[in-house]
Amino acid sequence: MRSKALILVAALASGAVVFAVPTDWRAPVLVALAVLAFGLYAVRERAALRALRDVGQRQSDRVNRDAGQLRIALAEQGEKLDAQAVQAARIEKAVAQTTALGKEIASLHVAATNETLAALRGHEEENRKRLNGFEEILGRSEKQLAGLLSSAEARRLNSGVLQGLEREFRQVEALLNLYATVTVREPLPPSRKWAMSPDLLAYLVSLVQVRKPSLIVELGSGLSSVWLGYALEKSGHAGRLISIEHDAEFLAKTRRMLADHGLDHLVELRHAPLSELTLDGESWPWYDRAAFASLSGIDLLIVDGPPAATRDHARYPALPVLSEQLASDAVVIMDDCVRQEETDIVSRWRDAYPGWNLEVLPHEKITSVLIR
Structure with missing residues (x-):
């Protein structure tokens, strides 16, 4: 009796599996063979999916690693910017303090100069009053000495005293002019005598x-x-x-x-x-x-x-x-x-x-x- 064969083909992802089954086999055998073919197909598909998942996992790990490094770099850059901002704030504060100190020193210089000039003007006015007082005293003295000295001698004595007072006044006046011309930053020793007048x-x-x-x-x-x-x-x-x-x-x-x-x-x-x-x-x-x-x-x-x-x-x-x-x-x-x-x-x-x-x-x- 001639036997006939039923050709059963199972398609797989990477190719095909072909089974030659006699046609006179019973149906259970055919079903078993079909299940086996599709099982082989499922195994190969699972392996392919696993390989694809591994590739995806590696790619994800690489992306996460790069993202982590980028976050660290950004954090370091942020810290540097924060440090620069703090330094800039300190410099700005120091500049403001220096400016305020300079203004305060200038104000003190101006106040000291004004105080010195005011004192010198007060001395000048006081010397003027003294000079006027001396003139009055000398006028009275001249009258009192008229009986003891000749008028020429009295005038000479009076003139000498007035000249001395005039010299003193001229030096005070010159000193006022000096302090009005330049701004002196510190006290100075006395002039005259060994020093210049x-x-x-x-x-x-x-x-x-x-x-x-x-x-x-x-x-x-x-x-x-x-x-x-x-x-x-x-x-x-x-x-x-x-x-x-x-x-x-x-x-x-x-x-x-x-x-x-x-x-x-x-x-x-x-x-x-x-x-x-x-x-x-x-x-x-x-x-x-x-x-x-x-x-x-x-x-x-x-x-x-x-x-x-x-x-x-x-x-x-x-x-x-x-x-x-x-x-x-x-x-x-x-x-x-x-x-x-x-x-x-x-x-x-x-x-x-x-x-x-x-x-x-x-x-x-x-x-x-x-x-x-």
Whole structure:
């Protein structure tokens, strides 16, 4: 008996499974074979799905890892921005505090200056009243002395006292002008006596503002160095002051005073001990010449040293030593011409170095001004 076969094909995802079954088999066998075919198909599909799920899981893990790294980077960037914001806030606060402090200091300076000027004006008014009172007293005294002194003697006595009071008033007036011209930041020592008088100091400050000298040389440092420093600061031009001093202790005091007033950047102090100088066959105790070696084009020379006690006509070498280092339009100031020695020195200079014009100023100590 010829047997016939029933061809059963099970389609799978990756291909097909073919079973050849005899046609005369019973139906259960056919069903079993069909179930087996589709079971194989399901197994392969499950494996494919599992592989696809694994790929998806790996992709998800990678995305989560990248997202985590991005969150960390963003957090670090946020922390940096927060730190920068805190630093900026601190800087802004410091700037505000500095600005407020500057305003407070400026206000204190203005208040102190106004208080000083008010006090000086009060002193001026008080001196005026005293002067008027003295005039009345002297008027009465003149009448009382009329029987004892001749009228000429009484007038001479009265005139001498009034001149003395007038000199005092002129110095107070010059001091007021000084404080009105520049803003002084710290208290200053008294003027007059060994230091320059207020009238000469006021003249020098005015001279600096008008002529604007590039180089000032001062023989003898001290209070004048401070006022000249303030004058240079007020004028605003690129000038400097070289102050020559033979006394190391006095030089140190001047240096501290300049530092207290914030003027040490405008004034250079040079220590020049007195050494022997031969000039015109004479020996002079004079500043060490090395202190002047680098100076040229001196616009303003102020002669206030060496001290007169070192020898007679002690300041004479100033012009012979420095004449070649003076500018063509230089000004030379000689202080203390109330003394005959300084007057004689100026006369000798004019004889030895013609071409200088002389102006004598009626200051308390008499000032000689030589101008080319």
